[in-house]
Amino acid sequence: MTESINPPDDGELEPIRIPDPQLEGIEASVRRLMEQSAQQAQQLDHLSSAPEPPGSPFAAFGMPGLGRPLSAPPPEPRPILELDGEELEDELDALSDWVDDFFLPVYGAEVTTAAPWCLEWQDHDDVVAxxxxxxxxxxxxxxxxxxxxxxxxxxxxxxxxxxxxxxAPGGPLSACMTSPDRPAHRLLAGPPPSVRTEAASKRAADEPAEPDEPTS
Known part of the structure; x- marks a missing residue:
């Protein structure tokens, strides 16, 4: 049972004294907290100034991306025949640069009847594709x-x-240039639409147009 402390007759309370062992324990705890705070500050400074992580150790095995965080995927390319307007022209210009500057100088075999070519290949949709x-x-x-x-x-x-x-000899450029001395360009006609498509188009053309709704 704890003993009650009776105030002196003059009404003033005497100061409470903490035993020395307890006081030393509090001081030690404060010192430990200050040391931990200093260590955490040093770690944060080190992390903020740390160099970028090195390349993947799996790069030598043909797996350069393994072990790295995934990056945002690039935008999905669209087939060139699905483009139109300025977007189509820009893509066709870039493709023409690659064909003229890299593809033809390296892989452009001699023009013959067995390997035709066309100086206006951009007009052939299938070749462009x-x-x-x-x-x-x-x-x-x-x-x-x-x-x-x-x-x-x-x-x-x-x-x-x-x-x-x-x-190919019977490919899309077979009616074009078959000799470097005789440049030529001709678009080959493709097959007509199927009978089913032709019939559907004919039915749509024969249907009478709906009358316009009267306006009030």
Whole structure:
């Protein structure tokens, strides 16, 4: 049972004295808190001035992105034939630069009847679509993220098939230039629409137009 402290007769309270062992414990706790705060401040300063993390250790194994935080995905490319207006013109200009500056000087075999070409290939929609897809694949596979075998995959899986389709003897450019001395350009007519589509178009044309609603 605790003892009550009776005030002296003059009404003034005597100061309460904390025993020395307790006082030393409080001082030690305060010192520890101050030391911990100083250590945390040093850690924050070190983190703010730390250099960027090094490259992925898996890059040498063809996995350069492994171990790094995921970055925001790039915007998805659109097929060039789905573009129009200024967007189409800008994309076609960029594609033409790649074809004239890189593709033809490196992979443009001699023009013959077995490998025709056209100086106005931009007018051939199918050729534009093929070359644009080939260009997009080239950009993807030359990126370091594709690894050391990226360009080999591009040659094997994309370039070979695209060139074979574009410059085939019976391909889209077969009526164009078959000799460097005889430039030519002609668009080959494609097959007509199917019978079902033609019939639907005819029915739509034969249906009478709905009368305009009277206005009050």
């Amino acid at each position: 093929w070359l644009h897809a080939l260009w997009l694949a080239y950009q993807q596979h030359r990126d370091p993220e594709a690894g050391l075998s990226g360009l080999f995959v591009w040659h094997r899986d994309f370039l070979t098939h695209a060139v074979a389709a574009i410059r």
